[in-house]
Amino acid sequence: MFEVTRTLYDCLVQCASEYREGVPPKEFTSVWAREPRGQREQGLSRDQIVRAAMEILDAEGLEALSMRKLGARLGAGATSLYWHVATKDELLELAMDQAWGEIQLDPEKSWRETASDYSYGLRGTMLHHLWLGSLLGGMPSIGPQALRASATLLNAFQRGGFEGMEIDFAVNSVISYTLGATLPEIAWRTMVFRSGSTEEEQVEAMTPIIEAATAHTPELRERHREYMSGSYDPAVARNLAFDYGLVALLDGLAARLLQPDRPGSRTAQSSAVTPAESTAAQPT
């Protein structure tokens, strides 16, 4: 594993110098760096704008949101918005954080329950706001609501017995899995959404493409056929798949928690390819 890690690290360093050919440097900015402008209580407000933006985003998708359309919805000129919001990207940052705020956690629960709540909460929010999919990979979530949720999760893990860097690692893995598991669903649902048809129609429309694409990978084609013939409800199947991976991950974390030799657990005793010694993988 160390070798692979080394390679990756080199890649990162190399990327840093390789990129940026003729791109003009754009100073780092974020809504959270600057405080909101308005004081007066009339006319437009930031909250109002963000709310309206989310309505458009939810109803028509990310690329349907334009400043002109948003202004029109609010009965205002497009450029009026720029008094309350510096750029469109900042507006999206605000909308993102608003969505993060929908995740509600109980700070009293166990680490495992909290992880589960967080995971299902994030997934639900993402599926409710499909536009989050394209945004999460482009701009970091550093808004107060996102941080609040992560802090609660982090606290639960700390109380649960994780220590040092392991807290961050474990928390990160839960967030990562949730994000990654939901993303392809979002991509799929976005496609269905844009097509204007139902999921069933879309599946039907996709079948010839899948058949053609899997012409040279018979095992995949086989699995797809089996999958289709089972007449599963796709939404239910996705939920099962999501839960399966989440359980596996949490089990793995729980196992780590019970390892006898965890000094600072700075150095990983096991690698990705060799199973950890004291898990159920090797019966005692």
Next chain:
Amino acid sequence: MFEVTRTLYDCLVQCASEYREGVPPKEFTSVWAREPRGQREQGLSRDQIVRAAMEILDAEGLEALSMRKLGARLGAGATSLYWHVATKDELLELAMDQAWGEIQLDPEKSWRETASDYSYGLRGTMLHHLWLGSLLGGMPSIGPQALRASATLLNAFQRGGFEGMEIDFAVNSVISYTLGATLPEIAWRTMVFRSGSTEEEQVEAMTPIIEAATAHTPELRERHREYMSGSYDPAVARNLAFDYGLVALLDGLAARLLQPDRPGSRTAQSSAVTPAESTAAQPT
């Protein structure tokens, strides 16, 4: 868990009807649905265009790619490209799949090794092509290269002893974790990239924002300070975090593989909040 799942399912159904206010239906299309056009061997070619597009994407980022710029780079008019590629989205689909092709897997290895290779491979590719981050959440990866890699992974899991739907579930969880773990890194690196400064400068520029944002979550602030004072190399720390979660997940999957009662494993015996019976979480 069933209750939560139920809620999610309802949400999905509800979304399907709630969305789509005034969006014009756009027939489903994909590059993979239509076969390429050109036959003659002169002038532009699809490969050439995709390659040039990826050069721009790598060097200047997703939003720097415009058809006019791409045309100019190839010494052609912008609209000439439309003979070889139906839309810009299709071009991006092609570029995405080209990136997927960079993942090389050995079909002889064990399921755990293959999972590790896949995971590190995907992560490396994503970090090499930052623009993938914004794309993976928007359009599904159903190109031949993406399918090829997934098929290899799937085969390895099947050989490794996974059965029925569990194969899909396990494979999905590995892909999901990798995707989700890399996405925030991409978001961060994209931000650094756009700012034009080094990672260290960016971290320094971010500090006051983090301090301000974590004003009401002292535990997070504490952790951030500890993290900063440790003077870790951020890239190394990220690699450790990535490996930690991957190991935990693979351990969890391995544990599932050894469970004695796995009939068709259609129904999950354990839920996200209650640890599975036969893992190390509950010592026998």
Next chain:
DNA sequence: GAGTGACCTCGAACACTGTACGAGACCCCC
């Protein structure tokens, strides 16, 4: 050699986009 039709290029134009700028309107306080 003329003709035909497929392959390929591209300039002009259209309907958009995000946003800078500056003129003006409103309101409160001196």
Next chain:
DNA sequence: GGGGGTCTCGTACAGTGTTCGAGGTCACTC
């Protein structure tokens, strides 16, 4: 009444993806 901050917005600019149709270049047939 007169500032001065708060807020709106029409105009304009430089760009975007994409359509359309006119033209050019081949390989082939008669």
